[in-house]
Amino acid sequence: MAEDFILETRHLVKEFKGFVAVNGVDLKVRRGHIHALIGPNGAGKTTVFNLLTKFLAPTRGSIHFNGEDITSAQPAQIARRGIVRSFQISAVFPHLSVLENVRIALQRKLGTSFHFWRPERTLDTLNGRAMELLAQVGLESFADMVAVELPYGRKRALEIATTLALEPELMLLDEPTQGMGHEDVALVRDLIKKVSVNRTVLMVEHNMGVVAGISDTITVLARGAVLAEGAYDEVAVNPLVIEAYMGTEVEELASPAGH
Amino acid sequence: MNRRGVGYGLLLALLLVAPYAVYPVLVMKILCFALFACAFNLLIGYTGLLSFGHAVFLGTAGYVAGHSIKVWGFPPELGLIFAALTAAALGWVIGSLAIRRSGIYFAMITLALAQLMYFVFLQVPFTGGEDGLQGVPRGKLLGFIDLTDDLNLYYFVLAIFVFGFWLINRTIHSPFGQVLKAIRENEARAISLGYDVAKYKLLAFVLSAGLAGLAGATKTLVFRFATLTDAHWHTSGEVVLMTLLGGMGTVFGPVAGAATIVTLQNELADKVGSLVTVIMGAIFVFCVLVFRRGIVGELGALYKKMTGAR
Ligand SMILES: Nc1ncnc2c1ncn2[C@@H]1O[C@H](COP(=O)(O)OP(=O)(O)OP(=O)(O)O)[C@@H](O)[C@H]1O
Ligand SMILES: [Mg+2]
Numbered sequence: 277m278a279e280d281f282i283l284e285t286r287h288l289v290k291e292f293k294g295f296v297a298v299n300g301v302d303l304k305v306r307r308g309h310i311h312a313l314i315g316p317n318g319a320g321k322t323t324v325f326n327l328l329t330k331f332l333a334p335t336r337g338s339i340h341f342n343g344e345d346i347t348s349a350q351p352a353q354i355a356r357r358g359i360v361r362s363f364q365i366s367a368v369f370p371h372l373s374v375l376e377n378v379r380i381a382l383q384r385k386l387g388t389s390f391h392f393w394r395p396e397r398t399l400d401t402l403n404g405r406a407m408e409l410l411a412q413v414g415l416e417s418f419a420d421m422v423a424v425e426l427p428y429g430r431k432r433a434l435e436i437a438t439t440l441a442l443e444p445e446l447m448l449l450d451e452p453t454q455g456m457g458h459e460d461v462a463l464v465r466d467l468i469k470k471v472s473v474n475r476t477v478l479m480v481e482h483n484m485g486v487v488a489g490i491s492d493t494i495t496v497l498a499r500g501a502v503l504a505e506g507a508y509d510e511v512a513v514n515p516l517v518i519e520a521y522m523g524t525e526v527e528e529l530a531s532p533a534g535h
Numbered sequence: 536m537n538r539r540g541v542g543y544g545l546l547l548a549l550l551l552v553a554p555y556a557v558y559p560v561l562v563m564k565i566l567c568f569a570l571f572a573c574a575f576n577l578l579i580g581y582t583g584l585l586s587f588g589h590a591v592f593l594g595t596a597g598y599v600a601g602h603s604i605k606v607w608g609f610p611p612e613l614g615l616i617f618a619a620l621t622a623a624a625l626g627w628v629i630g631s632l633a634i635r636r637s638g639i640y641f642a643m644i645t646l647a648l649a650q651l652m653y654f655v656f657l658q659v660p661f662t663g664g665e666d667g668l669q670g671v672p673r674g675k676l677l678g679f680i681d682l683t684d685d686l687n688l689y690y691f692v693l694a695i696f697v698f699g700f701w702l703i704n705r706t707i708h709s710p711f712g713q714v715l716k717a718i719r720e721n722e723a724r725a726i727s728l729g730y731d732v733a734k735y736k737l738l739a740f741v742l743s744a745g746l747a748g749l750a751g752a753t754k755t756l757v758f759r760f761a762t763l764t765d766a767h768w769h770t771s772g773e774v775v776l777m778t779l780l781g782g783m784g785t786v787f788g789p790v791a792g793a794a795t796i797v798t799l800q801n802e803l804a805d806k807v808g809s810l811v812t813v814i815m816g817a818i819f820v821f822c823v824l825v826f827r828r829g830i831v832g833e834l835g836a837l838y839k840k841m842t843g844a845r
Contacts, residue, residue, distance in 0.1 A: 329727065355729035367727070369720040372713075380717045381728050383710060389730070390738060392711040393702075399710055442728065 282307040282446055282476050283328070283359075288337035290323055290500075297323045299500035300337070305446070305493075310468065310477045312487045315497035316521060321480040322364055324497070325450050328478075329361045330354050341446070358445035362435045362452065364480070370424035374415060377423050377434055378406040381441035406441070413437045413467055429460030433467060440471055447471070449479040453486055465489055488512075496520070542787060550693055559689045560757060565797045566696040567754040572777040572789030573703050574746035579775075580784030581707050582739045583719035584634075587642040588649025589747055589774055591629070594766025595652065596622040596748030601668040601761040602661055611674045611682060615695070615752045622748020623741050625652075630740030634733055637722075646768065653766050667762035671755055688757065695753050699746050704786060706742060715739055776815065779822050782829025791830045 283305040290298040298320045305311045313321050326332040328339060330351040338347045341359060349357070369377050382402045383389055410416045413433040418426060423434060432452055439447055452468065453461045465486045468477060472490075481487050487494060487508065494511045496503040498520040504511050511517055553562045571593055578584045600618035603609040609617065633644040656662045663669065673682035682688045706712050717725045718732050725732055755761045764770065773796065781792025796815070803811050822829065828836060 331723070331726075350731075351726045352729050352731045355727055360729075361727050363723065363727075367721060367724040369717050369724065371720055372716060376713065380713060380725075383713065384729055386710070388710045389714050390711055390735070392706040392709045392738070392742065394709050394711075395705070396708045396710070396713065399713065438728070 280306055282342060283478070284340040285324075285328070286338045286340070288324070288327060288339065289335045290320075290327055290332060291335045297500050298327065298334075301497070301500070301502055303495060303502070305476060305478050307476055308474075309492040310472050310479070310490050312491035312494045313478060313480045313497060314482070314487060314494060315503070319497040320500040321497055322450055323500075325361060325448055325480065328354075328448060329359060355442065355444075358442075359448065360439045360442050360444035360446075361448035362432075362439055362450055364450040364454065366428070366431050366435070368423040368426075368431050368434050368438070370422070372423060373419070374410065374421050374423055374426065374434055375403065375406050375419040378409050378438050378441050379403070381438045382406060409437045409441050410434075412440065412471070414463075429456050429463060432456070432460075432464055436464075436467060436471065444475065446476045446478065449477065449481075451480050451482060453481065453483050461486065539786070546787070546790070547697070550696075554686055554689045559685045561797070561801060563689055563692045563757045564754070564801075565794050566692050567750045567757065568774075568777065568797050569790040569793040570696050570699045570753070571747050571750040572774050572781065572793045573700055574743045574750065575774045576778050576783055576789045577703050577706065577743045577746075578739060579778060580788075581712065581719065582715045582736060583722075584736060584740065585638075585642045585775075586633075586645040586740070586743070586771075587775070588629070588645035588647075588768070588771050589743075590766055590768065590770035591649035591652045592622040592626060592744040592747035593751035593754070593770060594656065594761070594763070595625055596751035597755040597761035597765050598656065598662050598668060599748075600752035600755045601671040604674065604756075605668070605671045606661075610678065611676055611756055615749065615756070618752035618755075619745050619749040622751070623745030626741045626744020626748075627737070630737045630744070634736045634740065646771070649766070649771060650768065653763070653768070656763060656766055662761070662763070665763065667760050668755075669760045671759045671761070673756055673759065682756070692753055692757065695749065699749055700790075702742075703746065706739075707786075711735070711738070773815075776819050776822075778829075780818060780826075780829055782832030782835075785829070785831040785835065788829050788831040795830070 281304045285301055285303045288298055288301040289296065301324060313324065315321055323332065327334050330349055334347065338345055340346065341357065346354065369380065379399055379402050382405055383399060388394055388398065407416055407419065410419055413436055415430060415433055415437060418430065423431065426434060449468065453464050456464065461483060469490045491508065494508055495505045496511055496517050503520055504514045504517050575589050578586055596618035599621045600614045603617050604611060604614040629645060629648045632648065633641050636644060657664060673688060676682055676691055680687055682691060714730060714735050718735060722732055751765055777792035777796050778789050780795060781790065782788030800811060803814065826833060
């Protein structure tokens with residue numbers, strides 16, 4: 277049965293100088309699902325991501341990936357094992373070209389990343405694969421542009437292409453549609469749906485339209501603890517969840533289609 | 536790419552004829568500091584690491600070259616290689632300790648360790664303390680080219696500079712250089728893509744230290760002595776100034792910066808005496824306030840503006 281869950285946390289706790297940001301979270305992410313992690317601001321969602329990817333060390337508790345305890349692994353190791361994250365704030369390499377952004381992710385597998393005596397053009401063998409990845413997210417015509425010049429929505433698409441380059445088993449996306457206009461939101465939502473084939477996605481997302489539209493399971497986090505878990509229809513009518521959100525966001529939660 | 540090729544050609548042509556127009560020892564001094572600044576720029580400009588103790592590599596290699604040539608009788612080429620490798624090894628030690636921290640803490644650790652080495656050099660007998668290590672023979676290159684001749688030595692020093700400059704540029708434009716740029720641009724993202732950034736930073740640090748050492752060793756050969764000045768934190772500050780003034784993160788910037796500062800010091804030293812320090816300070820402030828991109832950076836921006844406006 278354990279094989280059904282790609283990722284499992286057991287009683288995960290993170291304290292910052294006495295303040296408990298994550299309080300005993302047991303999270304189970306089913307293989308092949310799009311799993312959404314939602315909750316009000318400051319609920320501890322990003323902190324959970326930082327714990328999962330080892331950017332922060334948990335105060336207590338353990339993390340298991342494919343049944344193996346990865347609680348004490350290093351962040352770069354986690355990535356090589358197949359868990360690749362994106363960040364809440366845009367995470368492109370701003371002054372590299374769009375193509376180079378993706379190539380950086382591909383390059384590690386060549387095994388020449390420490391070779392300071394080799395010319396850059398030895399990386400050109402990766403261009404074909406990089407262009408394929410860019411095509412997947414609709415960026416092939418932007419390949420030579422410097423990443424910083426991309427419009428915001430396209431930057432998020434570039435991040436996804438870069439993440440995909442590593443062919444991660446588990447993708448962690450921290451608010452992939454934050455700060456986007458309607459068109460971009462739809463674009464990124466469809467993109468996530470598309471790339472989730474044959475892999476697992478765990479995403480933090482505030483936009484209920486996106487959450488309702490594509491996620492298989494939703495975990496609601498509030499004040500560092502799991503408040504509710506289940507499919508969207510169950511979670512949205514849960515009185516605890518509605519109370520935690522309060523105010524305007526309740527309507528958002530209740531009527532995702534009207535968004 | 537083409538424009539840069541023209542730049543390389545012009546610079547090389549200029550350097551080939553320079554000793555016929557200018558006092559060769561002055562040009563050699565410029566070349567040594569230019570290589571030193573280029574090595575420093577590999578860290579600050581292309582990796583985003585501010586080492587504030589880089590003089591320790593210049594100074595250490597100067598002493599090692601001087602001692603191995605003068606006392607152990609090493610031929611000059613072997614002395615230089617041995618000194619550069621020693622500096623690289625020291626770079627590995629200091630780098631390993633410093634890269635655990637970033638930003639200002641990184642800079643402070645490099646400064647502290649460099650100061651530690653400075654006091655070691657002040658105390659141990661082989662450096663000659665305050666007097667310096669005097670009377671290092673230039674010797675014969677490969678056993679037959681007499682380096683006591685300033686012109687012969689000049690072309691040897693130029694060859695060293697070209698090698699160092701080439702190696703730095705190759706490093707910048709290599710698979711490794713790509714990873715360095717990624718780390719400078721967004722370290723957290725580089726980690727999340729599976730790169731052990733500490734290892735990449737350490738290799739960059741070791742390369743930079745080794746090349747700074749090559750510059751220091753060459754300088755000892757030129758002046759026939761090694762002194763404490765080269766290991767002093769003033770010199771660490773000077774290399775920051777040279778790189779900033781020339782344009783950090785640009786290929787030619789450190790060369791332009793080193794040439795400007797060394798020439799200025801040379802011209803002004805007998806005229807204004809200790810006022811030189813004040814002038815250097817003024818240049819530093821000027822750079823930081825209005826000349827952010829440095830000589831080469833500002834020229835590049837101007838060129839872009841002009842061609843872009845067309
Ligand atoms: N490094 C830190 N040191 C101290 N407190 C922190 C740290 N990181 C996060 N916190 C606190 O932990 C709590 C949870 O933060 P977190 O960023 O995980 O929330 P979030 O659910 O991602 O919120 P948002 O929706 O605003 O992104 C917040 O109260 C935050 O102030
Ligand atoms: Mg967050």
